[in-house]
Structure formats: structure tokens, C-alpha cells
Amino acid sequence: FAYSRDGVESISALTTGNVINANQWQHVAVTRSGSALKLFVDGNVAASTDISTHSFFDTPGPLLVGHYNNSFWLNGYMDEVRITKGVARYTAAFTVPTEAFPDVGESASATADFNIPLTVEGVGAHDPYWGNVSLLLHGDGANGSTTITDQKGKTVTAYGGAQVVT
Numbered sequence: 001f002a003y004s005r006d007g008v009e010s011i012s013a014l015t016t017g018n019v020i021n022a023n024q025w026q027h028v029a030v031t032r033s034g035s036a037l038k039l040f041v042d043g044n045v046a047a048s049t050d051i052s053t054h055s056f057f058d059t060p061g062p063l064l065v066g067h068y069n070n071s072f073w074l075n076g077y078m079d080e081v082r083i084t085k086g087v088a089r090y091t092a093a094f095t096v097p098t099e100a101f102p103d104v105g106e107s108a109s110a111t112a113d114f115n116i117p118l119t120v121e122g123v124g125a126h127d128p129y130w131g132n133v134s135l136l137l138h139g140d141g142a143n144g145s146t147t148i149t150d151q152k153g154k155t156v157t158a159y160g161g162a163q164v165v166t
Helices: none
Strands: 002-004 010-012 028-033 036-041 044-050 081-084 119-121 124-126 133-137 147-149 155-157
Touching: none
Parallel strands: none
Antiparallel strands: 002 010, 028 036, 036 044, 081 133, 119 124, 147 155
């Protein structure tokens, strides 16, 4: 996981010896809680660091996911990409979700383990941190599309040959 403090310099804050396996879905999450930055792979802490002397650069530029420094590109698939601001959803080892992340008001299994407190309302549950969600991509859309609308109504444009595959 890399980020920038000034918009120019990239900092590789978290690296791990864990291998992302080919032809197998894996859950990857990065969280920040206070000065602790953690990388989780399949629900386990794979790397962590103290970033108390660092700040993240606030930029109007694009956020790149699956890409680093114009050199490294993810050769694979992504689904359920969620960015939540102000809430560290995972701070210790957790059970990986087996269902799509819930949308506000969307019905979800009341027994699903999202490792977040689910509030049961009627027949389902909702994400109590929905107000903190900046981006939620379910990976749905027309096959071959390079423009994706997330659950908050934001339009995301794929970059570098990425596209929706259904």
C-alpha cells in the first residue's frame, strides 16, 4: 500500500511477504486507526506501521486503485471496492465477508459477519457507517464498460485498460 504526503513522493507504507494467489478471490483491506496503518489479507494482519509523523496528501487528482507509480498494475479482478473515511472497520483479525457490502437500506443477511455492528431493521440489515462511505463499487455493470457508477452515484472511469467483466 502506498500513499503520498505531498502529491509527488510515493511512500510504500505497507508491504508484505504474503502472496496474492492466482485464480483465487482474496480479501484485501487497509485501515487507519489513529496512527496505526494496517494491511489485512484474508482477514489477518499482514503488515502494520506507525504513521504518527505522516499525513495523507489531499488532492483533487485521481485516486488510483490497483496501480502504483506508473510501474505496477494489478493483473486481476476487483470486486466490492469500498472506501470509508473516518472509520477503521478492521483493527484486528476478522472473518472475511461472504456477501456483498450492504448499501443503506439494502437487505442483507442478519447473520452476515461484516465485522461491523449491523443494525437489524425489518427483514435485513444496513451499514451503520454508510454516511462515512466515500466510494462503494460492487463490480456490477455492463460487460466491457469502462465507466462505472458507484452506490453513492459517483461516476468512476476505468484507467489503463481496466473494464467491467461480468
